[in-house]
Amino acid sequence: MRHIALLDSQAVGANHRREEASGELRLLKASIAALQHEKQKIRRQKMKASHWLDSWRSRRQAGGVNYNGLIGFAEDLPEIQILGKLRHPHLVTLIGVCPEAWSLVYEYLPNGSLLDCLSQRSNFSLNWKIRVRIVAEIASALLFLHSFKPEKIVHGNLKPENILLDSDLSCKIYPELNRTGALTSKSDSYSFGMIILHLLTGRAPETLAAEVRKAVSCGKLDSLLDSSAGEWPNFVLKQLVDLLHSPEERTVPSFFLCPIRQEIMHDPQLAADGFTYEGEALREWFGNGHETSPMTNLKLEHLHLTPNHALRLAIQDWLCKA
Incomplete structure (x- = not known):
């Protein structure tokens, strides 16, 4: 009986190892298939690149002319x-x-990005006069893009990282083309409003949206102003606030609100539980050691987040109509 029990134990162990080996084999096969797919993709890209490069070389040898300064x-x-x-x-x-x-x-712009200045990663600060000028310069550039012919151009990713400063602290927007048609000029207008808030407060507006709305409605925006900009004149503040859109008078759709913070989401992210949250709020939730859903309290299958672009566009459109 002892021998039989020992053999049974060895058989169970062998079966377990066989199952593990089978699982590893499946993973290997899947990895090989993925690598083969990636290899084919790279091969196609290489062929396309070679064709493009040959075409460029032939034009260069034939004395191809420049196009607006480009080869x-x-x-x-x-x-x-x-x-x-x-x-x-x-x-x-x-x-x-x-x-x-x-x-x-x-072109090279020596003073870095607007984000560097506002996050104090540069050796200088921007006073309120420079910040007001930057607002006007951004507005001028957006008007140019949105009025471009024959088809208007939507930047689609306007943020302080993409606003660069030259030696005179005049700003220039790094151009990005949105050709998909998914975004409209309202998206740029919304992002422009967020940049104005960033210039006023020195803080990323996504983290204080509710505070700003409350301060504006109570006439106490000066309590949130960035002190490094100096003392803002009241008439300048009024003009900048008039550029912002305030949605307090309308009922906010419930699905626009983050389930954790109960604030309008600026970076909606879809979690494994099927609910959408403000990205920063959910990352803080995970960072505090939680692996469960904030809504159902059940363990999540994974902690990966997926940007909810459709909801983000809906929120931006709603805010722009405020």
């Missing part, structure tokens, strides 16, 4: 054509391309 292959890249035509004092200028590195070459 002669620009006609194959319609977005490069558009960027090459954009000339505005407050847009970063595209001055060329580097086909060997698949890179665009823009």
Whole structure:
């Protein structure tokens, strides 16, 4: 009986190891399939790149002419054509391309980004006069993009990281083209409002949206102002606040509110429980050691987040109509 029990134990162990080996084999097969797919994708990209490079070399040998300061292959890249035509004092200028590195070459702006200045990562601060001028410069650049012919251009990713400063602390927007049609100029207007709040308070507006709305409605916005900008004149504050849209008079749709913070979401992220939360709030929830749903208290299958672009666009559209 002891021998039988020992054999049974060995058989169970062997079966367990066989199952583990089978699982590892399935993983290996899946990995091999994924690698083969990636290899085919890279091969297609390489063939496309080689064809493009051969085409560019042949044009270069034939003495291809420049297009708005860009080398002669620009006609194959319609977005490069558009960027090459954009000339505005407050847009970063595209001055060329580097086909060997698949890179665009823009003018150099020595004072970094607006985010660097507002987060005190630079050696200087922006006083209120410079900040007001930056607001006007951004507005000028957006008006140019939204009035561009034959088709208006939506930046689609306007944020302090994409606003660069030259040696005179004049701002220039790093151009990005949104050609999908999913975004409208209202998206840029909403982002512009967020930048104004950032310039006023020195803090990312996503983290104090409720505070700002309350302060504006109570006439106490000065309590949130960035002291490093100096003393803001009242008439300047009034003009900037008039540019912002305040949705307090309308009932906020419940699904626009983060279930954790009960505030309008600026970065809606879909979690594994099927609910959408403010990205920062949910990351704080996970950072505090939680692996359960804030709504159901059940353990989540995973902690990955998926941007809810549809809800984000709906919220931005609703805010812009306020």
